[in-house]
Amino acid sequence: MTSSFPEEVLEHVLSFLTSQTDRNAVSLVCKTWYETDRWCRNRIFVGNCYAVNPRILIRRFPDVKSIELKGKPHFADFNLVPEGWGGYVYPWVVELARAYPSLEEIRLKRMVVTDESLEMVAKSFNNFKVLVLSSCEGFSTDGLAAIAANCRNLRVLDLRECEVEDLSGHWLSHFPDSFTSLESLNMACLVSEVSFSALERLVARSPNLKTLKLNRTVPLEKLSTLLKRAPQLVDFGTGAYSAEFRPDVYSSLAGVFSACKNLKSLSGFWDVTPAYLPVINNVCSQLTSLNLSYATTQSPDLTKIVSQCCNLQRLVVLDYIEDTGLNTVSLSCKDLRELVVFPSDPFIGDVDVQLTEHGLVAVSEGCSKLHSILYFCRQMSNSALIQISKNCPNLTCFRLCIIEPRAPDYQTLEPLDTGFGSIVQNCQHLTRLSMSGLLTDRVFEYIGTYAKNLDMLSIAFAGDSDLGLHYVLSGCDRLRKLEIRDCPFGDKALLANASKLERMRSLWMSSCLVSFGACKLLGRKMPGLNVEVIDERENVNSIPEYAPVEKVYIYRTVSGQRFDAPDFVRIMGKDKDAVYNLS
Amino acid sequence: MTPPLLDVEGDEHGNTSLMTSASTMESVFKNPGLTERNYLGLSDSSSVDSSAVSAISEMKTNNLNLKATELRLGLPGSQSPGRDPDADLASSPCLDEKPLFPLIPSSSSQKIIVSGNKRGFSDTIGEGSWMIGSSAIDSDASKSLANGKILSGNQAAMIKDVASKVNGSNASVKKVNASNPPAAKAQVIGWPPVRSFRKNILATNSKNNDEVDGKPGPAALFVKVSMDGAPYLRKVDLRSYTTYQQLSSALEKMFSCFTIGQCGSQNLSESKLRDLLHGSEYVLSYEDKDGDWMLVGDVPWDMFIGSCKRLKIMRGSDAIGLAPRAMEKSKNRT
Numbered sequence: 001m002t003s004s005f006p007e008e009v010l011e012h013v014l015s016f017l018t019s020q021t022d023r024n025a026v027s028l029v030c031k032t033w034y035e036t037d038r039w040c041r042n043r044i045f046v047g048n049c050y051a052v053n054p055r056i057l058i059r060r061f062p063d064v065k066s067i068e069l070k071g072k073p074h075f076a077d078f079n080l081v082p083e084g085w086g087g088y089v090y091p092w093v094v095e096l097a098r099a100y101p102s103l104e105e106i107r108l109k110r111m112v113v114t115d116e117s118l119e120m121v122a123k124s125f126n127n128f129k130v131l132v133l134s135s136c137e138g139f140s141t142d143g144l145a146a147i148a149a150n151c152r153n154l155r156v157l158d159l160r161e162c163e164v165e166d167l168s169g170h171w172l173s174h175f176p177d178s179f180t181s182l183e184s185l186n187m188a189c190l191v192s193e194v195s196f197s198a199l200e201r202l203v204a205r206s207p208n209l210k211t212l213k214l215n216r217t218v219p220l221e222k223l224s225t226l227l228k229r230a231p232q233l234v235d236f237g238t239g240a241y242s243a244e245f246r247p248d249v250y251s252s253l254a255g256v257f258s259a260c261k262n263l264k265s266l267s268g269f270w271d272v273t274p275a276y277l278p279v280i281n282n283v284c285s286q287l288t289s290l291n292l293s294y295a296t297t298q299s300p301d302l303t304k305i306v307s308q309c310c311n312l313q314r315l316v317v318l319d320y321i322e323d324t325g326l327n328t329v330s331l332s333c334k335d336l337r338e339l340v341v342f343p344s345d346p347f348i349g350d351v352d353v354q355l356t357e358h359g360l361v362a363v364s365e366g367c368s369k370l371h372s373i374l375y376f377c378r379q380m381s382n383s384a385l386i387q388i389s390k391n392c393p394n395l396t397c398f399r400l401c402i403i404e405p406r407a408p409d410y411q412t413l414e415p416l417d418t419g420f421g422s423i424v425q426n427c428q429h430l431t432r433l434s435m436s437g438l439l440t441d442r443v444f445e446y447i448g449t450y451a452k453n454l455d456m457l458s459i460a461f462a463g464d465s466d467l468g469l470h471y472v473l474s475g476c477d478r479l480r481k482l483e484i485r486d487c488p489f490g491d492k493a494l495l496a497n498a499s500k501l502e503r504m505r506s507l508w509m510s511s512c513l514v515s516f517g518a519c520k521l522l523g524r525k526m527p528g529l530n531v532e533v534i535d536e537r538e539n540v541n542s543i544p545e546y547a548p549v550e551k552v553y554i555y556r557t558v559s560g561q562r563f564d565a566p567d568f569v570r571i572m573g574k575d576k577d578a579v580y581n582l583s
Numbered sequence: 584m585t586p587p588l589l590d591v592e593g594d595e596h597g598n599t600s601l602m603t604s605a606s607t608m609e610s611v612f613k614n615p616g617l618t619e620r621n622y623l624g625l626s627d628s629s630s631v632d633s634s635a636v637s638a639i640s641e642m643k644t645n646n647l648n649l650k651a652t653e654l655r656l657g658l659p660g661s662q663s664p665g666r667d668p669d670a671d672l673a674s675s676p677c678l679d680e681k682p683l684f685p686l687i688p689s690s691s692s693q694k695i696i697v698s699g700n701k702r703g704f705s706d707t708i709g710e711g712s713w714m715i716g717s718s719a720i721d722s723d724a725s726k727s728l729a730n731g732k733i734l735s736g737n738q739a740a741m742i743k744d745v746a747s748k749v750n751g752s753n754a755s756v757k758k759v760n761a762s763n764p765p766a767a768k769a770q771v772i773g774w775p776p777v778r779s780f781r782k783n784i785l786a787t788n789s790k791n792n793d794e795v796d797g798k799p800g801p802a803a804l805f806v807k808v809s810m811d812g813a814p815y816l817r818k819v820d821l822r823s824y825t826t827y828q829q830l831s832s833a834l835e836k837m838f839s840c841f842t843i844g845q846c847g848s849q850n851l852s853e854s855k856l857r858d859l860l861h862g863s864e865y866v867l868s869y870e871d872k873d874g875d876w877m878l879v880g881d882v883p884w885d886m887f888i889g890s891c892k893r894l895k896i897m898r899g900s901d902a903i904g905l906a907p908r909a910m911e912k913s914k915n916r917t
Contacts, residue, residue, distance in 0.1 A: 077776070078776045078778070083818070163780070189780070293781075342781065343777065346775050346777040376775060376777070403775050405774065458776075
């Protein structure tokens with residue numbers, strides 16, 4: 001049947017499959033399908049830049065227009081991965097420049113991006129359109145200037161939470177006057193001031209601009225000037241939102257906001273002056289996404305705003321909103337899909353903010369479409385978790401962080417095993433879970449038994465023994481990313497489930513009980529895995545084999561060991577000179 | 584970060600249930616040489632003693648303090664070891680000469696610090712952490728640093744020992760000084776999982792908003808630390824320290840692997856290593872809000888963390904001319 005199926009038809013059919021998972025599955029059907037897929041797949045996703053290398057990529061996919069690469073493990077966000085670990089994009093850019101001169105899109109997450117890399121991107125791809133750098137570092141505003149100056153067809157420049165060496169705001173002025181294709185600009189993470197007139201002119205000559213996220217240095221008084229130039233904006237991030245209250249500024253702002261008929265998403269609001277918040281009243285009912293996580297203002301101000309956001313789907317806010325504010329959310333935002341509550345004071349200890357488990361339970365009760373939760377709080381109970389699991393059976397992402405490690409159910413003083421157990425039992429679509437609080441091996445038994453769709457699991461200060469880890473590794477069939485810190489998990493469970501590790505993207509374990517010896521054994525026996533021991537102690541060479549490592553990062557790879565690792569990273573069990581080529 | 588090896592033999596957990604559902608691969612890994620050790624002192628019982636966390640962090644602190652006294656980037660011309668901390672403590676006049684030492688538990692000394700007596704803080708440089716080579720100092724700076732030079736390596740180490748003992752018992756005094764983060768707030772690295780830029784932003788936010796909830800914002804303040812000759816940089820949270828001495832101990836620990844690297848693979852005795860480090864004369868400098876590079880230690884701690892953007896450990900020879908500018912600048916400010 002396959003032989004009578006012309007390739008062009010197959011290619012046409014495959015073009016409707018955009019998800020990477022689907023494409024990967026398709027390529028495994030038979031040789032013809034594999035070949036067809038590789039010739040026409042032009043969007044590539046590499047979840048771990050060390051799982052594969054540019055040469056393998058280029059050999060398989062001859063025509064790539066869009067590439068997404070991820071570097072450091074997730075715990076790098078919390079300073080657990082030392083600087084210098086790796087994740088350099090430069091070697092990739094060099095090869096991509098040679099192989100794909102018509103590359104249009106580069107998306108990078110947690111990678112080290114240098115100015116040289118950016119300059120190379122700017123000069124190598126004639127039709128370059130999209131640059132998204134998410135949690136990246138290593139570059140300065142000079143690199144941005146190169147992009148601005150050279151990428152004539154740029155549509156998207158999105159710097160999400162990057163660490164940029166901010167030499168000056170002058171980079172923005174490098175966009176030539178003839179440049180009019182900008183659709184999305186996110187410079188919120190930059191620190192230095194850009195020339196406002198250059199910014200205004202850029203906005204004025206960009207008729208397709210839909211997303212504009214300013215940095216803190218753009219003052220509130222100047223916002224109306226900008227918004228007047230871009231009433232078509234869909235996603236807007238303010239700069240610093242503070243100024244002395246002046247009625248003329250207020251009414252001018254309120255007026256321009258009202259004119260933004262397409263506005264659906266707001267963010268920014270640093271240093272907020274509450275008196276200016278109501279200027280957005282007229283657009284609140286349009287909003288589907290609102291990020292007030294920098295608005296350090298009291299609950300009444302926040303509540304007034306959210307109470308008007310009847311179409312809100314995504315809310316990011318500080319715990320200043322308190323239980324009362326979340327109660328209002330549960331009554332007013334019936335379409336809410338995603339809730340994120342960050343801690344205003346992220347330190348262990350007592351605070352004055354009245355945000356407890358009650359706020360989360362209220363939202364779970366009132367917002368039936370809720371599917372994604374990230375919640376920082378200071379107390380939790382099993383009964384609350386059970387309630388939440390019953391209210392929201394469609395949860396896909398549940399991340400709960402109780403600030404005090406190993407905090408028990410504050411009412412019964414028991415572990416939170418049954419609460420989380422209820423979550424995994426009732427929420428069959430759960431793909432991401434982060435746990436906290438006092439947890440024993442039992443919760444892992446529940447997870448291994450029920451969380452069959454779990455894709456990513458984050459564990460901290462939990463469990464009693466290797467059994468816990470064993471339950472997870474042996475039970476969670478779809479698990480791809482597992483990150484663990486400060487848990488008493490050791491060699492037994494790891495080695496017993498070694499083959500599972502090849503079916504996962506990666507495993508991170510820090511401050512656990514995995515020994516040097518086990519890491520070496522695993523690395524030696526499993527050529528398809530890189531077992532990286534990350535250990536910065538001075539005397540690391542004299543530590544005995546049975547002693548635990550500081551950190552170990554294990555990931556599957558077809559590229560063999562890497563050679564760009566620093567001294568404190570040792571790739572265990574591999575012959576230092578050998579290069580395994582398993583493709 | 585040295586996890587302590589509490590060699591408590593725990594129970595051997597029942598193995599049979601672990602192995603039944605595992606694949607055949609694991610038979611390869613049944614290695615009797617890998618014995619299970621219960622490093623964190625956690626037993627099989629379901630309720631975990633949460634005080635284990637604080638016990639461990641205490642042990643870590645103690646380990647760090649001991650190490651800090653072994654490897655010091657100390658004063659040039661300091662005397663060789665042979666210090667007896669307790670003896671010196673009893674008889675030394677140095678403590679009296681230094682009423683502005685930040686760790687002495689008297690509220691009066693705290694006040695003096697806050698009022699910004701620069702002389703006192705220049706003296707704290709002489710405690711034995713960071714010091715410019717004497718030849719590099721011009722006359723202005725040398726006056727204030729002369730007092731610091733009185734301290735020998737001995738006494739510097741002794742004061743460090745005092746510091747560590749005093750620190751441990753001083754939680755209540757620290758609480759008196761509201762501008763310091765309260766000692767009761769334990770900080771675990773990377774916990775809670777909030778990104779550092781978010782911690783930093785909230786710090787400056789709450790400063791601008793005065794006290795939103797009627798209390799100052801003791802959020803984290805991460806700055807990058809680079810060292811001449813080191814291949815990569817580190818980040819430190821300035822708010823997790825309350826004095827220059829704590830900061831310098833932490834940095835010494837962090838960067839000692841680089842200085843040791845310079846010693847090569849020969850086994851140097853402890854005293855030789857110390858001499859090498861003294862000879863290297865590293866200096867800690869910082870870039871302030873105006874982009875100028877200043878010497879660390881000239882201004883009061885609070886003023887320092889308010890203006891410090893990044894840190895750099897440079898060789899003493901590269902730091903010529905830093906000190907006088909710093910002095911003048913802070914004179915102009917006050």
